[in-house]
Amino acid sequence: MGSLGTRSRQDPGPPVTRFLGFSPSRSGSSTAGDTVPAPPPVRRRSSANYRAYATEPHAKVGRGASEGTLMLQIAKQELEREAEERRGEKGRALSTRCQPLELAGLGFAELQDLCRELHARVDKVDEERYDVEAKVTKNITEIADLNQKIFDLRGKFKRPTLRRVRISADAMMQALLGARAKETLDLRAHLKQVKKEDTEKENREVGDWRKNIDALSGMEGRKKKFEG
Template sequence: MSEKKMNSSRRHHLKSLILSIGAGWLEQEKKDLVAAKAAYMSENCPTPSMSGDQAALMEACKKLHALLDKVDEERYDLESKVGKADKEIQDLKIKVVDLAGVKKPALKRVRLSADAMLKALLGSKHTVNMDLRANLKQVKKEVKEETVDAGDWRKNVEDKADRKKMFETT
């Protein structure tokens, strides 16, 4: 069963329909929020009565200030708890990273001579020669002249046979 592609006018119509439904939901949410706020205010904050003398009004103001102080203390306590929790979360994140360790990338083999490495590290200004063999002294070997008699080979074999017998007897 082949699926037909939606043409652009149909797609546009569906998008506008979805947007209009979403806009309606947002409006309804705003109305519900205003109604909930009004219900909360009427339940928790009755309208103050302004009738009476100045002493009664002063007493009402003192009560309101006491309530404000209480709310401010609660807000401060909650902010400090949240700050402590955030700090603890950060510490735990750091510990997790420390425990996991840093993953080392796979190293590639690079064929560089020692001179090329020093040039890369020290820059092109420093030309250090790492040819260590150039700094060594040259020592001339003395050639020993071996006196080899090109005599009778049988005599050599007999001498060796005597040595062999000497080792066998011990």
């Protein structure tokens, strides 16, 4: 009994060590120098407090916004680069087509000839511009006409709105069969005939209920009941 008591005092057991926050060492001793602190308890992600731990969706939203901003910046840079390329191409085309004039050492007559030549070139370019504009206008008109034709063709195959029209059976057969619909269709031939009940006769037999009560009241009425 004494050994068991000393053993229980020396070895408190796993529950006591877990409660105190210490775990026994590898050698099995429970001294303060050999103890290692227990890891903190793991908090489970329940459905109630899941939003407190769910930081990943917020991170995804922020990453998506940053990616969208980066894409807009890249698109803006690409547009600026394309505009710069267009300006460069325009400058190169103008430099090759519009060469600088050499007016040094030209007399009055030569300058007049140069002006006439330039005016002729301007008139020729203006005529070419007019022809190109006429072709573009014609193409635009043709495209609009073709689009209208396509729209009309699509409209032909649309189901029209139907209206209720009163039509007889003979007219319906005539419209469906045409000249073959010679015989008239009697729709009442296959119907079941029901005889109307003679309600007037029943009303005459029933008569006024007050008169019936008066007739059956008293001794005479009792006699009629027994006789009937």
